[in-house]
Amino acid sequence: MHLAILITYIFLLLIIFCYSLVQLNLLYNYVKWNKLKSASPQLFNFENLDEIPLVSIQLPIYNEKYVAKRLIQQICKLEYPTEKLEIQVLDDSTDASAEVNRSYVEAFQQKGIDISYIHRENRNGFKAGALKEGLAAAKGEFIAIFDADFLPKKDWLHKTIPYFKDEKIGVVQTRWGHLNKEHSLITKVQAFALDFHFVLEQVGRSFGNHFINFNGTAGVWRKSCILDAGNWQGDTLTEDLDLSYRAQLKGWKFKYLLDVETPAELPIVISAARSQQFRWNKGAAENFQKNYFTLVNQPHLNWSNKIHAFFHLLNSSLFAVVLALAILSIPVLYIKDQFPEWDWLFYIMAFLGLSTFIFIIAYGFTYRKMEGKKASFWKFIGLFLSFFSIAMGMSVNNTKAVLEGHLGKKSSFVRTPKFNSVQKKKINAKAFSKASFSWEYILEFLLVFYFIFGIYSAFKLNDFGLLPFHLMLLFGFGFISYKSLFSKS
Template identity: 75%
Template sequence: MLFNFLKWKKSKKVKSPKFDFTKPDEIPVVSIQLPIYNEKQVARRLITQICQLNYPKDKLEIQVLDDSTDASAQKNKALVEAFQQKGIDIIYLHRKNRVGFKAGALKEGLAVAKGEFIAIFDADFLPKQDWLYKTVPYFKDEKIGVVQTRWGHLNKDYSLLTKIQAFALDFHFVLEQVGRNFRNHFINFNGTAGIWRKKCILDAGNWQGDTLTEDLDLSYRAQLKNWKFKYLLDVITPAELPVVIHAARSQQFRWNKGAAENFQKNYSYVLKQKDVKWVTKIHAFFHLLNSSLFAVVLALALLSVPILLIKANSAAYHVLFYIIAFFGLSTLVFILVYAFTYRKIEGKKASVWKFAGLFFSFFSIAMGMSVNNTKAVIEGHFGKKSGFVRTPKFNSVENKKIHIKTKRNLSWENGIEFILMVYFAFGIYSAFQLNEFGLLPFHLMLFFGFSFVWYKSVFKMS
């Protein structure tokens, strides 16, 4: 990915064919879908923002796909009716059930959509007014099925939790998406802040709700049908990051379980596809499998304390440990690729010390989430179904200090996280007792990560 990204930076950018929007007959009809569910804090902000997008009124339709079961439904409907009175082509579609969850809502809206192209925004996104003018023109190339933009972060500096989420997402949206797209490997539509060709959706089999990441699923089915994806690194669509730990946990659970479900659903089709290059198949295989890394991380973490004790007391195994240590170089690669991403995002503001602090925090808390995410991965691979749990949004941009009145649903995962916090404290203690410090940085990060996740989950939440 790093090599691909660096080659992309040095390459002469090929100009893509684009619609000429100075010619009215080249401006296509676009439908914007807004799938929402009990989004009382942000729904009004989203609908208002979308109604202010620059695009010819006679070429734009807005669909509010509202599955809400709370009082926000009536407020959303009233807001839509108010914009209708202003001459905006906006409709309100309310389902009495959540069959297929988000995928079901998108599919139902698609059946009556007027547009040749379908833009999708989740409730916490705020596209800039010229967003359609920066994305729609690329569909001049009839092979393009999707145009995806990069996520921005409205509340990046709200807390340590939001900072590390932004840090992780930036890696995906800079290094991974660019690296894959540049070499024509499979990438994924990110569920929002992108636009589809309606024909592409239908050709790929339409939205399907049998996985928790319907966006990844449809992305792969579309690319297996030889549709191309266009990724726009420099078009940024701002969004709000989860500000409470239970929201981040549920989002991580859904993403990681959905990825595992998609591996089981789609990997065999990828490997059997005759007109896909073998290197693309390798990238796609591990792309689908990437959430399973958390199970490996948790296993390595659990084994690290016994390994520390064995290494200190069994001289016969020292050579083996030196060989194993060689693979620690993978951590240096990990640091390097995140450093490139950080530098790309921050530019002249990039600081070595700030990066070191962010990376330590991110790496630690990611490992601290490994119990939550490993459970998700196992359920995904073994076919255990669960409902689509939306990520709560609190409009932290306007509400600088949020007082959360959410009931804490403590789980057995929290108990395991506490046990592991104590377990890795013992690992740190053992390092000093045995005068064996090779695994000390690893155990310090594990202790910090599990302490942070456990404390935030049980006591503070945000």
């Protein structure tokens, strides 16, 4: 039994180590991209009206009491020839905001803006269903999509649409910005994680010619690409990732624009962050089951593409690995004390622990890119430790999501509530954070005491190798438990 625990623990560490090597490769790609001058791409000439294509903008919203008006107003301010622009408000709302949103649309219609209001009687297919229904009526050759919490700048279309001059490009994706990054520790660590994805991962995959993903919003699709790839499908919770892979399997190229930022609002309450994480992680697992085995059997894709796609689609499954490592870490501490003759196994564990330093280096590059001259080493270390601690604290929530995704259990698309938190007026976020109490909360609370015992064990056994790990786990589960059980903000 003791040996089985150690072998399992080493195997889990090996998975994390392999994932870190993939991230190191993405870092290499990013550094290489950063040093090379990219060739001038083909671009539409926007000085020639005949070259400016017709664009449809889709705004999928659902019960967005606080941010729908802000979104519609911002989109109607975009700089683009009015005769070349169509706006669709795809409103699946079931509350009083539906009629309010309709009135906003009618007001802009009276100003001569080509904007329509589409309200479905059901939520079949959730967001994917709304986008598909809107697409059937869309006049544009290109389809831009913005979720309710995004505020693109006025020249956004001028910075994205010209790249479609290259007929092989099916998607142009921009980087997310953060309107309320400094709101709380929750928003700071979310921004830290998203910046890593949008700076290192998206650039690294794009430069390495690996599969990347449309991020559900703040991007543009070529309409013919959507249709060629099989249109929007609502059988996974991440319809964006699904269509991205199906489009790239058809040979379409994605263009990622790191330097075009589209600001958005981060979730400010823990229930919202939990539901968003649950949806993203379950959707990734569903997409692995749906698309990876098709991808791996494509003879024209090299093994590098297949390995990167494997870890891309399974990155959410690492939460299950982390949770298992955390739980096994305390028994490992006692086995190490009882069986000193197995020291060679613990040397292997120590070597595989180098993955932590790879993550620090990779996240450090992202942090420095985003902060520029404001970058502080100690602030970075604080953010890194906070992010990883809270991410580990979310591992119960996310492991449940991953298991449901791999096992094929279906669930509803739960929207992430937005509160327009960038305004100074007070928002009653509690009224919109309706996360029901569940067994996960109890398990997370019990794990707080479990890792207190792990810290006690370090002093009892005079072995402090895992003490930093257990301190981070204590903080992570303690933070998530407190916010979930006792705090609503």
